[in-house]
Amino acid sequence: MTADIALNPTRLAIAAAVGLVFLLVLIIRFKVQAMIAILIGAITIGLAAGMPAEEIVTAVNDGIGNTLKGIALLVGLGSMFGAILEISGGAQTLAVTMVKWFGDKKAAWALGITGLVIAMPVFFDAGLIILIPLAFSLARRTKRSSLYYVIPLLAGLAVGHAFIPPTPGPILVANMLGVDLGWVILVGIFCGIVSMIVAGPVWGGICGKKYDLPLPPHVAEQPDMDESKLPGFGVIVGIILIPLVLIILDSITGVVPALASWQPLFGFLGEPFLALLIATVAAMLILGIGHGYNMAELEKVMTKSLEPAGLILLVTACGGVLRYVLQYSGMGDMIGNAVSSMSLPIVILAFLVAALVRICVGSATVAMTMAAGIIASIPGISDLPPLYLACTTAAVAGGATVCSHFNDSGFWLVKSLVGMDEKTTLKTWTIMETLVGGTGFLVALVISFFA
DSSP, X not given: OOOOOOOOHHHHHHHHHHHHHHHHHHHHTSOXXXXXXXXXXXXXXXXXXXXXXXXXXXXXXHHHHHHHHHHHHHHHHHHHHHHHHHHXXXXXXXXXXXXXXXXXXXXXXXXXXXXHHHTTTSOHHHHXXXXXXXXXXXXXXXXXXXXXHHHHHHHHHHHHXXXXXXXXXXXXXXXXXXXXXXXXHHHHXXXXXXXXXXXXXXXXXXXXXXXXXXXXXXXXXXOOOOGGGSOOHHHHHHHHHHHHHHHHHHHHHHHOGGGGGGHHHHHHHTSHHHHHHHHHHHHIIIIIGGGTOOHHHHHHHHHHHHHHHHHHHHHHHHHHHHHHHHHHHTHHHHHHHHHHHHTOOHHHHHHHHHHHHHHHHOOHXXXXXXXXXXHHTSTTGGGSOHHHHHHHHHHHHHHTTSOOOTTOHHHHHHHHHHTOOHHHXXXXXXXXXXXXXXXXXXXXXXXXXXX
């Protein structure tokens, strides 16, 4: 790694401010693609700070290489895993079974839990499109406002998408901060459960009473789904849990002396890319081949699923460039000194930075990437306890979730699918997203006190 170079602190601060503002203007005002904007912003910071050209090139190469080497396989495998789960009907299986167990009166809880589980391997947009017909079906059957069921489903999906690997967001943040995914999963589960309850059944119950939202006309007469063709509940849960259990067992056997003899085995099987590979192969055989798909059909589905993964990886790689430019220019030292002088915990700083970018830019992925890059550039960050770094990861995820509004594509997707106007969407979805992110951050902050 290249050593930080000695540059004028005042010039550094001005360069960082100019570069970050320029980056935001490119995205917000001129609608420049996020990957290009982040890369231009990072290079602008380096040039304005007076970094030598060769140092900027080194930061770009190191940022891309060191960032992608930890997450490229995970994002790709996770995308393919989610695609198989989607085409097999596994998401519907979870939702239908959970609703039967909880009953119509507690169905909002079932949808929240289902959304949380499904959003870990399946992208938010796909999970919503797959599961929202069930929420509408429940609303039609119980004569309630559709928001009574839609909000808990949205909350569960938002929680799974933000806090719990193998969803890409926390993976990329954990990779930049150098924290073991087992800790991230454990902290993410605690943050996610509390957030889902507050933003899902609780807030959904309030919205359901306050806004009597009818079903969208195009779904009001749709028949219920055919449950006889869905895969088994136990099979779906078992396959989804494979990577989570293996990664957690790797972490546990590494710290519990009585289980030390198992560490070599679970250290291998719990390596994130291998754990997810095992789950993906199991999904191919059981949910794909076992439900009538041939290998050629699966290949097409899995290849198609990699299209959004490519965008995520490139944006993430450019976030790594931003991180290394800040670090190599010495900006990381300045940020670290500023945090120390303010006595502001890094968990709080991580949340505030991610929330600011989220509000300005709209994209949760960009917010996570930029916040993680800034926090990772602080000297000594890798020396913090794993539990604290996992809490920092959750704080970044929380900040990148709050305040979804007009510049977020998710805002317009929810508005269109649910059939709300902009004002109602702000009063329901935006508040729900803020509850998810804010509650998750508060839980992470409390846990960090014990790290």
